[in-house]
Amino acid sequence: MAPMNGSYLPAGLPAPVPAAGDLDAEHWAAAARHELAVQRCNGCGRHQWGPEWVCHRCRSFDLGWAVVAPGGTIYSWERVWHPVHPALAEACPYVVVLVELPQAESIRMVGNLLGDPTAPVAIGAEVDAVFEDHPDGEPAYTLVQWRLRSAGA
Amino acid sequence: MASDERTIKGRAAIVGIGETRYYKRAQSPHPELRLCLEAIMAAADDAGLSVDDLDGFASYSNDRNDPSLIASALGIPELRFSNMVWGGGGGGGSAAVGNAAAAVAAGYADHVVVFRALAQGQFGRFGQAPPLRTVSGPMAYTMPYGLMSPAQMFAMRVQRFMHEHGVGQPALRAVALASYHHAQSNPRAIMNGRPLTPEAYDASRWIVEPFHLYDCCMENDGAAAVIVTSAERAADLRQPPAHVWAAAQGSAEGQALAAHNAPDYATSNFKTLAPRLYATAGVGPADIDVVQSYENFTGGVVMALVEHGFCAPEQVNDFFTPENLSAPGGRLPLNTSGGNLAECYMHGLELIIEAVRQVRGTSTSQVTDVELSLVISGPMVSPVSNLLLAATR
Numbered sequence: 149m150a151p152m153n154g155s156y157l158p159a160g161l162p163a164p165v166p167a168a169g170d171l172d173a174e175h176w177a178a179a180a181r182h183e184l185a186v187q188r189c190n191g192c193g194r195h196q197w198g199p200e201w202v203c204h205r206c207r208s209f210d211l212g213w214a215v216v217a218p219g220g221t222i223y224s225w226e227r228v229w230h231p232v233h234p235a236l237a238e239a240c241p242y243v244v245v246l247v248e249l250p251q252a253e254s255i256r257m258v259g260n261l262l263g264d265p266t267a268p269v270a271i272g273a274e275v276d277a278v279f280e281d282h283p284d285g286e287p288a289y290t291l292v293q294w295r296l297r298s299a300g301a
Numbered sequence: 302m303a304s305d306e307r308t309i310k311g312r313a314a315i316v317g318i319g320e321t322r323y324y325k326r327a328q329s330p331h332p333e334l335r336l337c338l339e340a341i342m343a344a345a346d347d348a349g350l351s352v353d354d355l356d357g358f359a360s361y362s363n364d365r366n367d368p369s370l371i372a373s374a375l376g377i378p379e380l381r382f383s384n385m386v387w388g389g390g391g392g393g394g395s396a397a398v399g400n401a402a403a404a405v406a407a408g409y410a411d412h413v414v415v416f417r418a419l420a421q422g423q424f425g426r427f428g429q430a431p432p433l434r435t436v437s438g439p440m441a442y443t444m445p446y447g448l449m450s451p452a453q454m455f456a457m458r459v460q461r462f463m464h465e466h467g468v469g470q471p472a473l474r475a476v477a478l479a480s481y482h483h484a485q486s487n488p489r490a491i492m493n494g495r496p497l498t499p500e501a502y503d504a505s506r507w508i509v510e511p512f513h514l515y516d517c518c519m520e521n522d523g524a525a526a527v528i529v530t531s532a533e534r535a536a537d538l539r540q541p542p543a544h545v546w547a548a549a550q551g552s553a554e555g556q557a558l559a560a561h562n563a564p565d566y567a568t569s570n571f572k573t574l575a576p577r578l579y580a581t582a583g584v585g586p587a588d589i590d591v592v593q594s595y596e597n598f599t600g601g602v603v604m605a606l607v608e609h610g611f612c613a614p615e616q617v618n619d620f621f622t623p624e625n626l627s628a629p630g631g632r633l634p635l636n637t638s639g640g641n642l643a644e645c646y647m648h649g650l651e652l653i654i655e656a657v658r659q660v661r662g663t664s665t666s667q668v669t670d671v672e673l674s675l676v677i678s679g680p681m682v683s684p685v686s687n688l689l690l691a692a693t694r
C-alpha cells in the first residue's frame with residue numbers, strides 16, 4: 149500500500165523545477181497557489197499541455213496562461229506493481245491516471261488517483277484535482293493529484 | 302524502371318546478415334564495439350563480400366558505435382555514407398534499412414551496413430529511472446507521479462486501446478505465446494528450452510497493468526548487422542536477395558506531444574505509415590506471408606497489426622490466438638524467431654534478420670513459399686518505421 153502520510157507516493161522522487169526559459173514556471177507557481185493553470189494561446193484561444201514555445205494549432209508565439217476548473221475525467225489509467233525507482237521500492241501498487249480536461253479542449257494531464265490503489269478504476273469517471281504540497285522538497289513544489297468526485301471532499 | 306520514378310521498390314536488397322551470439326543482459330564477455338565489429342564481419346561473410354567492400358553505415362536509437370570509428374577499426378578504404386535515425390526504442394530499425402536502400406539507390410554508397418549493438422553491462426540499463434534530484438520539462442509532468450519507465454509509458458496507451466475496442470488480456474497473451482513457441486525451435490534464442498504456457502503467463506506477476514512480466518521485452522547483449530546493396534549487385538552475390546519493395550518511417554500528428562497528449566492516443570502510430578508502405582509496394586495485408594513486429598510490449602504488437610490491416614479492432618479477441626500467430630500453418634505467422642520477447646532484444650534488428658531468413662527459406666520456423674515478409678519497427682514511439690521484403694525483385 150502507498151503511504152498516505154501527506155503525499156501519495158513516498159519522498160525521494162525528483163522535484164519538478166521550471167523548464168528552460170521558464171516555459172512552464174506558471175504551471176508550478178499556480179499549483180503552489182492550489183490553482184490549475186495550463187497554457188492558452190492568445191492568438192486562437194486554445195489550450196495546450198505541456199507548454200510549447202509556439203501554438204501547435206495557429207503557430208502563434210503569443211502564448212499565455214489560463215486557470216481552468218480543477219476537474220476532469222479519467223481517460224486512461226495504469227496500476228504499477230514493479231518499482232523502477234528506489235524511492236518507490238515499498239510503494240507498489242500505485243495508480244497513475246491520465247485525466248482529460250473537457251473545459252480545455254480535452255488536453256490531458258498525468259497524475260495519481262488518490263485512494264485505495266487496489267480498487268477498480270473506471271475510464272470516464274469524473275475526478276477533481278487535489279493539490280499535494282511538498283514543502284520539504286528541494287526545492288519545495290506542489291503536485292496536481294486527482295480524486296474521484298464520487299468520493300466527496 | 303524509369304529513373305525518375307520516386308520509389309525504392311526493386312532498387313535495393315538485403316544480401317547479408319550477421320549476428321554475434323546473443324547473451325543475457327550484462328553477460329557479454331566483450332565490450333559493445335567488439336560485438337558490433339563481429340556482427341558486421343559476419344554479415345559481410347554471409348553475403349560473400351569483403352569487408353573492404355563496405356562503404357556505408359546506418360543505425361538508429363542513438364547507437365553508440367560511430368561509423369567513422371567502425372570504418373577505421375575495420376580498415377575500410379573509403380567511407381561514403383553514415384546515417385542515424387533519431388528516436389529511442391526500436392522505432393528506427395526499418396527506417397535504417399530504408400535509409401540504406403535510399404543511399405544505394407541514389408548512388409551515395411554501394412554496400413551499406415545497418416547495425417545495432419548493445420552491451421548493457423558496459424553501459425546503462427533500459428527500464429530503470431535515472432538518478433535525478435530534480436526534473437524539468439516533459440519528464441516533470443510524469444516522473445513525480447511515478448510514471449517513468451517505457452512499460453509505464455506504454456501501458457497507458459494500451460489500456461485505452463483495450464477499453465475502446467473491448468480487447469481482452471488473452472490477445473496480449475497470444476503475442477507472448479507465439480514468440481515463446483517459435484523460440485523453442487530456434488537454438489539462438491535466449492528462451493530456447495524455456496517454453497511458456499498460458500497458465501504460466503496468467504500466473505506471472507504484473508509489471509504494470511495491463512502488462513504481465515511476459516508482455517515485456519527482454520534486455521540482452523549482442524550485436525546484429527545486415528548489408529544492403531543495389532538490386533543489380535545483389536543478383537551477383539552469394540545469398541538469395543531479400544528485395545526491398547517498400548520502406549516507410551515517420552509519425553502521425555502530435556505523437557510526441559508531452560504528457561500523453563497525442564490527439565490520436567490509442568494507436569501504435571502506424572496509421573499513416575501502413576497505407577504508405579502498401580501503396581509503394583502495390584500490395585495489401587492479404588498478400589503478406591509472415592510478419593516480424595517489434596515487441597517492446599505485446600499490446601503494441603496488437604495495435605500495430607490492426608493498423609496494418611490484418612484484422613479490425615473489433616476482431617482482435619478472435620484473431621489473436623496462438624494458433625493464428627504460429628508458423629507454419631497460422632493465418633499470420635508472427636515473430637518466427639522468438640523476437641524481442643524470446644529470441645533476443647537486439648532493438649529489433651534481429652527481427653529484420655528473421656524477415657530475411659523467411660525470404661531465403663532458412664528460418665527455424667519457416668513459413669512455406671514466402672513471397673512477402675513484413676517488418677514493423679517500434680510501435681507507440683515516434684518515429685516508427687516498417688519494411689516490406691520480397692523474394693522477387
Ligand SMILES: [Zn+2]
Nearest residue numbers: 189192203206
Ligand atoms: Zn493558437
